[in-house]
Amino acid sequence: MTRQAEGTVVGLIAGFYDVQTNEGVIRTRARGVFRQKKQKPTVGDHVEIQIDDQGTSYLVKILPRLNRIGRPAVANVSHVLLVISAVQPDFSVQLLDRFLTFFSWQKVAVTIYLSKSDLLENSSKLAQIKQDLSYYEKIGYPVFYDAKELVEKVPSMIKENQIWTLAGQSGAGKSTLLNQIKTDANQATGKISMVLNRGKHTTRQVQLFKVGEGFLADTPGFSSIDLTPIKINELCNYFIEFRRASSNCKFRGCQHLKEPGCEVKKELADQKIIQSRYDDYLAMRTEITEGRIPEYLK
């Protein structure tokens, strides 16, 4: 008698897939059928597994994916912790807008964390950054300025079966933050890490570990994003406040350029939408049209 179970791929090690089920982590092999179909299970995939009489387990089905992002890839990412540094590298709303657009396009919710503010203590530069970030908070992105507070809150923020990962420019402080979260999380999840540690001598690409009721990817996350596959006419949907305003634009499919009765342009004139957001929208339209990726996104 074989029996079935469902779970999430939390790690892949030398051809084996570790699947977190409600009976614990089960190490499985992928059925050859995947190779024929050219499908490759990815960490984060929700899967069906079969366990036979001898206790051998097979991954038999990949359930539909929400997305598949990053390098190494993680599937079904629902949230990212976006690490943006105050300095080294310098804070940039242009960079922030590009990350936010990318994740919005990929159906990923974003929590922003400003790192390295300690290097700018009490400066006017820091005050400016905080003012810039207050706009993003206003349109709906949670913003954290303090690593300690974020690390404390992260476990309660990660809801059932959600998969979170880190993102941000190279050097922004992703690994530093991840290590702080892991130190905290490991205390609560010692049992699970012990089960997984059996494969530790082999190289892992990426692994999910339990935090809160879901998972956090144990990778430095990703620092490069490519916006060029976004369809130009859909770009405005990924600016979350433009999308909200667009229900009041006169024309459906309004691109918020020169159309009459455009609510986005009205909110821009009323300074409800800040100029830098609109400028970035136009700049990204050009980048997409020309298939060009800005240097700092590579």
Ligand SMILES: Nc1nc2c(ncn2[C@@H]2O[C@H](COP(=O)(O)OP(=O)(O)OP(=O)(O)O)[C@@H](O)[C@H]2O)c(=O)[nH]1
């Ligand atoms: N002063 C200060 N330094 C920090 C902070 N966060 C990270 N750093 C330092 O910034 C440098 C880069 O941090 P990492 O955590 O390696 O950055 P990363 O985003 O993982 O970088 P990549 O692996 O290149 O993508 C390290 O020297 C950290 O010690 C912070 O909040 N304050």
Ligand SMILES: [Zn+2]
């Ligand atoms: Zn419009």
